[in-house]
Amino acid sequence: MNVLKGQDILALGFMTFALFVGAGNIIFPPIVGLQAGPHVWLAAAGFLITAVGLPVITVVALAKVGGAMDALSSPIGRAAGTLLAVVCYLAVGPLFATPRTATVSFEVGVAPLVGEGPLPLFLYSVVYFALVLLVSFYPGRLLDTVGRFLAPLKILALAVLGAAAFMAPAGPVGEATPAYTAAAFSQGFINGYLTMDTLGALVFGIVIVNAIRSRGVEAPQLVTRYAVIAGLIAGLGLVLVYVSLFRLGAGSHAIAAGASNGAEVLRQYVQVTFGSLGSLFLALLIALACLVTAVGLTCACAEYFARLLGAPYKALVVALAGFSLLVSNLGLTQLIHVSVPVLTAIYPPCIVLVALSFCHGLWRSPRTVVGPVMLVALAFGVVDGLKDAGLAMPMALKHLPLAEQGMAWLVPAVVTLAFALLCDRVLGAQALRKA
Incomplete structure (x- = not known):
């Protein structure tokens, strides 16, 4: 019976963490911290429930049933379960989350260096999704490409940013906005939806399980155990990232008081803290974070629809990457505007499904x-x-x-x-x- 070595388990945990930490995970906590002010840790508690607790619980729930969302949704019948799965895969795939990884990485990290506009965004998205396509063609190598190479780089960059947030705050904590003064916890709870991590966990479950099986592990109890460990490692990493970004945002009133989103807060903080190299550092961090997540989402969606439709996996990867490229050129503002109502509607039944599965x-x-x-x-x-x-x-x-x-x-x-x-x-x- 094959088992994973310690270094493989650690790489699996890093891979799971890297799959989760994308654009939304980096840009939403700073704006919550900025707007929550002295109520930041109450808002953080609500945020961590929907952005960390629910995703980790979802990974555990999926691991218990072999990683497939179809098995998790079996109590509601095949037709309803398939419809729910299709909606979730499309939402975190080519409709919202995957295109958002490209638009966020461009607008936060690249646009300040090359300028904004349709042409720079298009050229960037072509290169971006070409890389996504290349890595996604070989899902069996995800543990090596992501877990052993891309994830450590991503973690190192986030560690530098997190350490700076505590060691070099931009200034004192400012006042809270009226919404956070009235209901900081619930505001944080709802903002945790926007990371899409619970929906992402429903999608990534099969990717994590397949990564384990690619090492020859077939025993169901071992697959479940390793998936749970990977989820816990990812959850711990997410908590550390979020706490540091909340602190970064809460102390940024002096430099970003009028910011309307977390991207602006991050851009201002990095520029002030890291000087002329700040924009380049932020560009690399955001691009790497988003690329890894886009690869995971593309692999998961292609694998699911390959089973559902009987279509070739690589053909679906090309189709998904191409469609995501087109949607990404609509721009970040339009994507977020459309995605918020949809996520607010589909999150509750998904939360119920995961909670009742235990x-x-x-x-x-x-x-x-x-x-x-x-x-x-x-x-x-x-x-x-x-x-x-x-x-x-x-x-x-x-x-x-x-x-x-x-x-x-x-x-x-x-x-x-x-x-x-x-x-x-x-x-x-x-x-x-x-x-």
């Missing part, structure tokens, strides 16, 4: 319980998403519990869970009496 032993029929709760979470998640899109909402929906915090789905989902559990017990008792 509780299947508590009820007689998983489909009776999981399906209704996910459906209610989706319905109220859509309400939150439409509100984020700026559409007019009926007054009754505006006053739902936790609606102001962007979590109108939570209370209805818990109530539905309680009712579904009661129905499951009643049906179970009836079945026993008939037997």
